[in-house]
Amino acid sequence: MARRARPPRASRTVLRPPASVGRSVPRLEGPDKVTGRALYVDDLRVPGVLHGRTVRSTIARGRIQRVSLDPAFDWSGVVVADHRDIPGENLVALIEDDQPLLAAEEVRHAEEPILLLAHEDPERVEAATRAVQIEYEPLEPVLTIEDSLARKALLRGDDNVFKNILIERGDVERGLAGSDLVIEGEYRCGHQEQLYIENNGMIAERTPDGGLLVRGSLQCPYYVHKALVRAFALPPDQVRIVQTVTGGGFGGKEEYPSMIGGHAALLAWKSGRPVKIVYDRLEDIAATTKRHPAVIKLRTGVARDGMLVANAIDIVMDGGAYVTLSPVVLSRGAIHAAGPYRCPNVSIRARAVATNTPPNGAFRGFGAPQTQFAVECHMERIAAALGLDPLELRRRNAYRLGDVTPTGQVLRESVGALEALEAAARRARWAERRALHERENRAAEARERGDGLGSGAGPGRGRRERATNGAGPRANGRRLRRGIGLSLVYHGAGFTGSGEVKLGSVAALDLARDGRPRILAASTEIGQGTTTMFAQLVAEALGVTADFVAVETPDTGLVPDSGPTVASRTCMVVGGLLEKCARSMRERLELFAERPIKDGRDFQRIARRFLSERGPLRIERRYEKPPEIEWDDDRYRGDAYGVFSYGSCVVEVEVDLDTGETRVLRAVATADIGKAIHPILAAGQIEGGTIQGLGYGLLEEVRWKEGRVWNHQLTNYIIPTSMDAPPIEVVIVEQPYSRGPFGAKGVGELPMDAPAPAIVAAIAHATGARIDEIPVTPERLLEGLRDGDAGRDGSGSSPGSRRGGKRS
Amino acid sequence: MKRLLDVLREDCSLPGTKEGCGEGECGACSVLIDGRTVCSCLVPVVQVQGARVVTVEGLARAGRLSALQREFIQLGAAQCGICTPGMLVTAAELLRHARGRVPSEEEVREALAGNLCRCTGYQKIVDAVRAAARGGTSRNGAPATRLARAPGRSRAGTARTKRSRRRR
Numbered sequence: 003m004a005r006r007a008r009p010p011r012a013s014r015t016v017l018r019p020p021a022s023v024g025r026s027v028p029r030l031e032g033p034d035k036v037t038g039r040a041l042y043v044d045d046l047r048v049p050g051v052l053h054g055r056t057v058r059s060t061i062a063r064g065r066i067q068r069v070s071l072d073p074a075f076d077w078s079g080v081v082v083a084d085h086r087d088i089p090g091e092n093l094v095a096l097i098e099d100d101q102p103l104l105a106a107e108e109v110r111h112a113e114e115p116i117l118l119l120a121h122e123d124p125e126r127v128e129a130a131t132r133a134v135q136i137e138y139e140p141l142e143p144v145l146t147i148e149d150s151l152a153r154k155a156l157l158r159g160d161d162n163v164f165k166n167i168l169i170e171r172g173d174v175e176r177g178l179a180g181s182d183l184v185i186e187g188e189y190r191c192g193h194q195e196q197l198y199i200e201n202n203g204m205i206a207e208r209t210p211d212g213g214l215l216v217r218g219s220l221q222c223p224y225y226v227h228k229a230l231v232r233a234f235a236l237p238p239d240q241v242r243i244v245q246t247v248t249g250g251g252f253g254g255k256e257e258y259p260s261m262i263g264g265h266a267a268l269l270a271w272k273s274g275r276p277v278k279i280v281y282d283r284l285e286d287i288a289a290t291t292k293r294h295p296a297v298i299k300l301r302t303g304v305a306r307d308g309m310l311v312a313n314a315i316d317i318v319m320d321g322g323a324y325v326t327l328s329p330v331v332l333s334r335g336a337i338h339a340a341g342p343y344r345c346p347n348v349s350i351r352a353r354a355v356a357t358n359t360p361p362n363g364a365f366r367g368f369g370a371p372q373t374q375f376a377v378e379c380h381m382e383r384i385a386a387a388l389g390l391d392p393l394e395l396r397r398r399n400a401y402r403l404g405d406v407t408p409t410g411q412v413l414r415e416s417v418g419a420l421e422a423l424e425a426a427a428r429r430a431r432w433a434e435r436r437a438l439h440e441r442e443n444r445a446a447e448a449r450e451r452g453d454g455l456g457s458g459a460g461p462g463r464g465r466r467e468r469a470t471n472g473a474g475p476r477a478n479g480r481r482l483r484r485g486i487g488l489s490l491v492y493h494g495a496g497f498t499g500s501g502e503v504k505l506g507s508v509a510a511l512d513l514a515r516d517g518r519p520r521i522l523a524a525s526t527e528i529g530q531g532t533t534t535m536f537a538q539l540v541a542e543a544l545g546v547t548a549d550f551v552a553v554e555t556p557d558t559g560l561v562p563d564s565g566p567t568v569a570s571r572t573c574m575v576v577g578g579l580l581e582k583c584a585r586s587m588r589e590r591l592e593l594f595a596e597r598p599i600k601d602g603r604d605f606q607r608i609a610r611r612f613l614s615e616r617g618p619l620r621i622e623r624r625y626e627k628p629p630e631i632e633w634d635d636d637r638y639r640g641d642a643y644g645v646f647s648y649g650s651c652v653v654e655v656e657v658d659l660d661t662g663e664t665r666v667l668r669a670v671a672t673a674d675i676g677k678a679i680h681p682i683l684a685a686g687q688i689e690g691g692t693i694q695g696l697g698y699g700l701l702e703e704v705r706w707k708e709g710r711v712w713n714h715q716l717t718n719y720i721i722p723t724s725m726d727a728p729p730i731e732v733v734i735v736e737q738p739y740s741r742g743p744f745g746a747k748g749v750g751e752l753p754m755d756a757p758a759p760a761i762v763a764a765i766a767h768a769t770g771a772r773i774d775e776i777p778v779t780p781e782r783l784l785e786g787l788r789d790g791d792a793g794r795d796g797s798g799s800s801p802g803s804r805r806g807g808k809r810s
Numbered sequence: 811m812k813r814l815l816d817v818l819r820e821d822c823s824l825p826g827t828k829e830g831c832g833e834g835e836c837g838a839c840s841v842l843i844d845g846r847t848v849c850s851c852l853v854p855v856v857q858v859q860g861a862r863v864v865t866v867e868g869l870a871r872a873g874r875l876s877a878l879q880r881e882f883i884q885l886g887a888a889q890c891g892i893c894t895p896g897m898l899v900t901a902a903e904l905l906r907h908a909r910g911r912v913p914s915e916e917e918v919r920e921a922l923a924g925n926l927c928r929c930t931g932y933q934k935i936v937d938a939v940r941a942a943a944r945g946g947t948s949r950n951g952a953p954a955t956r957l958a959r960a961p962g963r964s965r966a967g968t969a970r971t972k973r974s975r976r977r978r
Contacts, residue, residue: 032883035891036875036898038826038866045825197928199830199838200892249828249892250928283831529890529929682886686934690889693931716835716926724919724932 022541023744026682027548030534031247031527043203043218043246044280051205052081053124054269054279057117057134058289059109062143062358062709063155066107066136069117075133081120081273088268090235094260095228101324101361103233103264109138110157111323111360112710113289115261120269120277143358145709147297147320150355157323157356164321165329167336169350169638171408177312177347181303185384189300189376190775191758193704194293194697196365197721200249202258202290203280206266213240214267220259221251222566223524227558229260230267245556251528252694253364256568257327258290287714291363292704294319294331294354298339298376303347308388308395312347315339317373321354322361328354331362333498335369337642338755340408341377342419342492343399348408359709364568366691367754370493371698378489378759379774382766391436392763393427396490401648411641414630416747418674418737419648423490425733426650426672432486435654436767439484443768450481481659484667487763488652491755494643495748496571499633502625502644508562509576511540511583512620517609519544519587520552521580522620523564525572530750531683532572538679539577539743543584546602562622570647570748573679574739579623581743586621628741645739647747649673651692651756653728655764659787662780664765666696666728671756674735676747684749685732691753692730697722699758699776814853815839818865826866826895830926837925840896841865847900847924866895869902877942878902887938889929896925901939912943 034040069084071077085092085104092106093099105116117134121127144150150162158164178184204218213236220226223243230241243263248255262279269277281289296319303312317339321328336352385392400419406412426432496502510522521540527533537551544551554560564576592598594616595608612619633640652670657663671692678684701720705713713719738745758776766772771786778786818824818841827850830836834849841850842864869876878901881887888894904913904921913921918936927935 026886028883029886029888031891032888033875033879035888035894036866036879036882037870038824038895040891041825042828042892044829045819198890198892199836199926199928200828200890201830248890250890252928283833283836531889682934686886686889686930689931689933690929691931694928715833716831717833721926721928722932723924723926724922724936727919727932729915730931730933 021545022538022548023679024677024681026680027534027538029531029683030537030549030553040247042200042249043205046205046217046246048205048207048276048278051276051278052120052122052269052273053127054118054120054266054277055127055131056115056265056279056285057119057131057136059105059112059114059116061109061138061140062112062145064109064138064140066105066109066116067139068137070135072133072135075130077130079121080127080130081269083118083268083272084116087272088233089271090233093232094264095232096225096257096260096326097329098325101326103261103268111358112708113360114323115265118265118269120273143709145357145359145706147295147318147355147357150320150357151318157358162356164325164354164356165332167332167350167352167638169336169408170348171406171410172312172347174312174314174347174349178301178303178314181311182306183387184301184303185380185387186301187299187380187383188774189298189379191296191372191375192777193295193362194365194702195287195704195719196252196254197719198250198252198254201281201283201286202255202262203278204259204263204266205276205278206263206270207276208270208274209240209242211240213242214270215242215244216263216267217244217246218259218263219248219255220245220263221248221255221526221528221568223526223556223558224563225257225566226260226263229264233264234267234271242557242559245526248526248528252366253368253568254290255528256364256566258363283716284714287719288711289360291326291361291365293365294321294328294362294369294372296320296335296372298373300376300380302380302384304384304388306388308384308390308398310343310345310399313340313345315348315350317350317352319354319369319372320357320359320362322357322359324361326361327363330498331364331369333369334494335373337409337494337498338370338492339373339377341374341381342401342490342646342648344401344405345399350408359706366694367751368569370751371695371755371758374491374755375758375776378491379762382763383772392488393423393432396423400490401492407642409642410639413646416645416676416737416739417648418735419490419492421735421737422648422650422672422674425735426488426652426670429672429731429733430486430652430670432488432652435486439486439767443483446481446483482656483659483768484654484656485764485766485768486652486654487760487765487767488650489756489760489763490650491752492646492648493570493748493752493755494646495574496644497569498642500635502575503627505565505625507565507576507579507625508622509564509579509583510562510620510622511580511587512618513609513613514552515613517606517613518550518552519546519584520554522554522561523576523580524556524558524561525564525576526556526567528567530687531680532567535573535679535683536577536580539581540584542744543581544588544605545599546605550602550605570750570752573746574742574748575625577746578741578743579625582623583621587619590619590621644741645676645747647673647675647749647752649752649756651760653757653760653764655761655768657765657768657783659769662784662787664700664761664778664783666700666761668728669696669730669757670733671730671753672733672735673749673752674737675749675752676739676742677736677745678734679744679746681734684734687749688732688753689730691751692757693722693727695754695757696727696761699761700778701726703777703779811854811856813851814841814855814858814863815850817855818850824865824867828892828895830892835926836893837896837900838893840899840925842899842903845903845906847903864899866898869898877945878905878939881938881942885934885938885941887930887935893925893927897922897927897935900925901942904939905943908943912940915940
């Protein structure tokens, strides 16, 4: 495979043999996290703090008639705030300004915040929430994508559509007409809750200068900043947002902290006291954002040899009640919807629609897990229809260097699709395991029919398999089947299209008083390793060790706006800026010293001398668009991303035909991420994303009743435990990207895209049932197995159109 | 009646123990009560009268990290860190019961099944627990962090009163 991804441009001379980058140095904040010293928002002690609570709508849609406070309740000491108390604009500023901070006259979704309460005693304020009565004039709610498309009620414009996207390449109808076979399918994905273990929480206080200080659990300090400047009509320098140690985000703390931060700030504003709002789990699951549900239809024309000829894709996502981030989620979903496959004729039509459910928002993958789930399931259906090995089908179609994506982007460099695919197949021993499972499933079937065949067989127990599989599929008269499935995905790093240009992120490096380099960036450490990885990039360029580099807390009073910590952009984009800052700082100091820097101590000596003789040193870099990247927002054409990362996942499953339970026995995940700055952190991202993807595919189902989540507990919203998670083998592929620091691309989201379709494929391999909707709960699988023969794909190809699976 | 969790966090100023769900599902609030892992969000404080309670703050001795803590750092088992205190406490009990034997991957997974982690996918946690049981040799051949080799060298391991099984 061509590894000549780096085009000849400014020679990137490595200053010295890698000292830090590529090594798994100890996580800088590790000691705090293993000793309990790390202080999360709920751990902060603030003298005089009040505890805030939110009174929310209990109905999905209606007009607020009256809000009354029960006169029998003792309201002394209770701070009450509603929309009239907001000093600035009543909105949560984001893309469109359509979401109020507090509902005024109408509610558009259940759990919409209406009233805020605060008191010194958390139990009193809790009791106070029950002493608020809200009367509504209920209106007919729209709760599903279907009802929204059918305009059961008009919530937005004349079609309920928040955003329409059309991407076209070639001529799809002609392509379909000229194909040997056209395969159709419809795929559905439900909501998914981010389920960071630390709930959302913020502490706000008024500052002596008449401004606001807000600290809390968040991903994007400048998002909160922007929102509060608007809501409180304050000059930007009077709003200060500080990140506290954050217990997971996954997108769930991208935009929502603006809401909860605004609420805490409003109570603080009104009371003059510090106010803390920390959600409990019930409120967090019920009220905050989730992954967008989606319905995706594909109509794909292929040649007999498996080459894709045309792909017509229709996507509808449920945006919820307000626009929030839906247009950009939809955009990323649409751009990735055809998968990492060459195809000359593609049309992708995507819509995000309004419903009266809580707004859906950012969640790791950001639209791409939904659409790639669909296209990957569809590839399985195509492989089955053609009688091709699913690996071989992907091998034939996977992107190579020079291929063109549906937006017309030419893949100029760093295309590791095939390499990731082959690495996964090799590590998983694809062909061997596939044959083994087929043999053993046949034997098990025969045994169950009682013809005595294969009595000793039973799906086998490879060396790698887990002891808890008990005696394997033979055990205790259970009817078990095993299967193997794979998927191939890609994920664009950084903001879509012109997003990075609009952000114009800034990062800086300065010299602390002790002569150590200090990183100034708004990118947050949310568990993924930002702090350590940034320190490594800077250390490498400066010729010092990572632990010598200081990393400033993301605090809008101290750090420049390096954009949000989202979109797999932190390492590639902001890390890239920091690397440049560091190279420039090194140059400055070496010029000053008139000799090269030897190591950390030497650096410190020179830096101190510089500080005393020349004064402060601060180096700042702003994002500059690489000249080769072109994007047309209106036509949706061009380079959607600077570069893509590629990943493949292989899973083996065991299905109990009687209970419908699926166990994932093993997972292999490969990822082409350009360069693993810190192999252990990178593998941690891949493993964690894989298990979130497993939850998405198998376990995690948000259940609704009249527009409200009813399983808003950890007892009934099920995420994977250590027993559900299989051993994971990770293979990192490094196809360097010339614009990324040391060749790095994005890693955070990619691993979320791959597991769900791989699991569905493995279930189909084990049982013959193709399930087109995730999560594949036991109920859904049993249903699929019951009308199994309908959903069952023959192995041979049949000419003409095949209508893909059923909907439940 | 205050929960043990609140007393630890507020009255004892030991905020290392976290609340993730308040209903005993996530394990972030795990502490050792007389050597047994318990969700402190489910324990009314009266029930620990006379018992020995060990939280994450008690796992390091005299500022020296336990083998478990070191391996958690070394092998990337702590990401966002919010589940880490509960994981460490639960793993400490497992290692104490293992008495120097290295528990199988499956045993570790079973022992940790009451502690939810959303970041790691559990693999690195399992690896770190087993590495600590092996005496802290990290798997990737990196020079082992120096440490006393006995697992259960944590304070948890020394709590050996007879009054076990106070509560579950």
